[in-house]
Amino acid sequence: MENIYKILIVFSLPAAIVLSLFIGPYPIPPAKVLQILFNALTLNPQLGSAAARIVLYYRLPRVLAAALIGIALSISGASLQCMMRNPLVSPYILGITSGAALGAAIALAFLPLFIPVELVAMITAIVAYLIVVAIAWGWGRGSIISLVLSGVVVNALFSAGLSLAEYFAPTPDKVAAIVFWLMGDVGQAGQWPDIIRMTLIIIPCSIVLVMARWRLNILSLGDDEARSLGANPVLERLFFASVAALITASAVSYAGIIGWVGLLVPHIVRLMVGSDSRQVITYSFFLGGTYLVLADDLSRAMTSQIIPLGILTTIMGAPILIILLRRAGKAWR
Amino acid sequence: MEVNPIIEVEGLSFSYNGGEKVLDNVSFELHKGEILGVLGPNGAGKTTLLKILLGILRGTGTVKVLGTDISSIPPKRLAKIIGYVPQEHHIVFPYKVIDYVLMGRAPHHGMFSLPSRKDYDKAYRVLDDLGLGSLADKAITEISGGQFQLVLIARTLVQEARILLMDEPVSHLDISNAVKTMSLIRKLVEEERILGAMVTLHDPLMASLYCDKILLLNKGRVETYGSPREALNPERLSQVYGVDFDIIKYNNRYILVPII
Numbered sequence: 001m002e003n004i005y006k007i008l009i010v011f012s013l014p015a016a017i018v019l020s021l022f023i024g025p026y027p028i029p030p031a032k033v034l035q036i037l038f039n040a041l042t043l044n045p046q047l048g049s050a051a052a053r054i055v056l057y058y059r060l061p062r063v064l065a066a067a068l069i070g071i072a073l074s075i076s077g078a079s080l081q082c083m084m085r086n087p088l089v090s091p092y093i094l095g096i097t098s099g100a101a102l103g104a105a106i107a108l109a110f111l112p113l114f115i116p117v118e119l120v121a122m123i124t125a126i127v128a129y130l131i132v133v134a135i136a137w138g139w140g141r142g143s144i145i146s147l148v149l150s151g152v153v154v155n156a157l158f159s160a161g162l163s164l165a166e167y168f169a170p171t172p173d174k175v176a177a178i179v180f181w182l183m184g185d186v187g188q189a190g191q192w193p194d195i196i197r198m199t200l201i202i203i204p205c206s207i208v209l210v211m212a213r214w215r216l217n218i219l220s221l222g223d224d225e226a227r228s229l230g231a232n233p234v235l236e237r238l239f240f241a242s243v244a245a246l247i248t249a250s251a252v253s254y255a256g257i258i259g260w261v262g263l264l265v266p267h268i269v270r271l272m273v274g275s276d277s278r279q280v281i282t283y284s285f286f287l288g289g290t291y292l293v294l295a296d297d298l299s300r301a302m303t304s305q306i307i308p309l310g311i312l313t314t315i316m317g318a319p320i321l322i323i324l325l326r327r328a329g330k331a332w333r
Numbered sequence: 334m335e336v337n338p339i340i341e342v343e344g345l346s347f348s349y350n351g352g353e354k355v356l357d358n359v360s361f362e363l364h365k366g367e368i369l370g371v372l373g374p375n376g377a378g379k380t381t382l383l384k385i386l387l388g389i390l391r392g393t394g395t396v397k398v399l400g401t402d403i404s405s406i407p408p409k410r411l412a413k414i415i416g417y418v419p420q421e422h423h424i425v426f427p428y429k430v431i432d433y434v435l436m437g438r439a440p441h442h443g444m445f446s447l448p449s450r451k452d453y454d455k456a457y458r459v460l461d462d463l464g465l466g467s468l469a470d471k472a473i474t475e476i477s478g479g480q481f482q483l484v485l486i487a488r489t490l491v492q493e494a495r496i497l498l499m500d501e502p503v504s505h506l507d508i509s510n511a512v513k514t515m516s517l518i519r520k521l522v523e524e525e526r527i528l529g530a531m532v533t534l535h536d537p538l539m540a541s542l543y544c545d546k547i548l549l550l551n552k553g554r555v556e557t558y559g560s561p562r563e564a565l566n567p568e569r570l571s572q573v574y575g576v577d578f579d580i581i582k583y584n585n586r587y588i589l590v591p592i593i
Binding site: 082085086087211212213214215217218220221222223224225227229231232236270274275276278 | 384387408411412413416422425436437439442445446447448492
């Protein structure tokens with residue numbers, strides 16, 4: 001059964017990506033979509049037709065952005081859960097989200113338009129993470145609890161900063177822009193240069209985590225045991241957490257705060273193929289992509305207006321997790 | 334190659350952040366073929382001593398493992414010498430028993446490598462050997478405390494550790510599982526599958542039944558060190574624990590029982 005799930009999960013990602021290209025307000029027959037894709041792959045994109053432009057410049061980048069962000073949040077969530085020994089950890093505990101949110105709010109409310117929001121968000125996200133690490137290192141020698149607690153503190157601090165930015169935003173439409181950004185939407189990242197920049201960070205970093213998937217098992221045993229198995233838990237955790245933080249910062253700064261993916265997908269994977277990190281990390285990569293692509297399809301297809309993805313992932317995620325836990329939660333009780 | 338004693342501790346002291354001494358001038362040796370029982374009330378420094386021998390903490394004084402100073406042994410090499418059986422603890426993720434035991438191969442791998450077919454074979458062989466083969470695919474959270482203790486020992490064997498350090502392996506087990514666990518350690522030492530073991534214990538009875546040497550700690554100091562006959566005398570024990578003990582002879586071993 002586990003092997004069937006594994007095959008399904010791996011193939012779900014390319015399948016979801018291709019099928020999602022068929023969806024959109026402008027009707028394009030699936031055969032035509034495939035033809036356009038084929039032409040593009042053979043480097044003969046024939047951009048003359050509106051259909052080709054819609055598929056290649058609107059739908060494909062948007063779907064790829066959703067896949068990348070889903071991959072990013074899921075794999076960083078999965079690896080952080082292992083190395084922090086806590087199944088309730090999400091990629092957002094390390095201060096990255098609130099850091100990105102504050103940066104985005106400042107850029108949207110106060111900075112001139114030519115400064116890219118995602119750049120400011122990325123910088124503040126990384127600054128927030130570095131503060132978390134500095135506090136955890138200075139105060140708790142990099143222990144798990146010190147990382148989590150300083151994450152909580154920095155999150156609170158940056159959230160207060162975010163409220164200040166909203167409060168002092170010069171006009172109401174700037175406040176609206178901040179609120180909309182915070183809801184999370186892959187459309188903000190749906191252009192080719194964004195896709196390429198995200199890919200360059202997310203994919204190599206994800207490969208590092210996938211390669212270290214067995215090591216994350218060892219770290220999940222706790223520091224004393226990991227040490228007795230020859231690891232250097234504090235340094236290794238810091239390294240892998242930084243990789244996960246970079247992935248998360250990259251996704252969040254482009255797409256805003258998309259909740260639940262990084263918490264939920266690793267759990268779905270555990271319930272389907274088992275808890276060993278070797279499985280959880282690898283299959284979170286694929287299932288995370290699929291999950292966000294499908295969620296984004298819903299957000300585009302359900303109504304004429306696009307519902308922010310961050311809201312949908314949460315609405316979709318909660319019942320899925322409850323159903324799965326009811327069915328297979330035996331081992332967790 | 335044969336080094337004796339396999340663990341040599343001399344004048345070891347330790348304190349957390351310059352506070353009160355948790356260990357004060359501790360000296361003892363673990364010889365080949367021996368089980369050393371470490372006894373003492375809660376807070377006597379037993380766990381701290383184990384952490385120093387695992388290279389997690391560093392004290393002042395001499396600590397030698399297989400003749401080499403522990404500070405000059407890199408963690409990965411130390412992990413191939415010393416296997417650690419932690420106290421009962423909370424397992425976060427319900428790993429399968431086989432995957433859990435397989436993690437013992439970690440010191441033989443780098444950060445980015447995966448266990449091989451050979452590693453799996455070794456893990457399965459050890460599980461079968463200890464009569465745990467039928468548990469291999471069970472979740473680690475589903476097995477009993479006694480079985481878990483044996484699984485932990487299996488992991489150190491998969492690790493190919495030469496010396497076992499065990500932190501209160503039997504204090505939460507019923508008597509049958511406690512006997513099973515200690516007898517397994519005895520057997521591993523006698524069959525020379527491990528060079529020796531150091532076990533922290535709460536029960537003087539278990540200590541007198543299974544240990545070749547006793548290290549009795551009290552407030553970080555060595556109260557006595559020697560054979561069970563020498564070290565476990567009623568006066569010393571009542572001084573340390575504040576309970577009176579009687580001594581009885583059983584099968585050529587001297588057993589201590591508390592007087593109630």
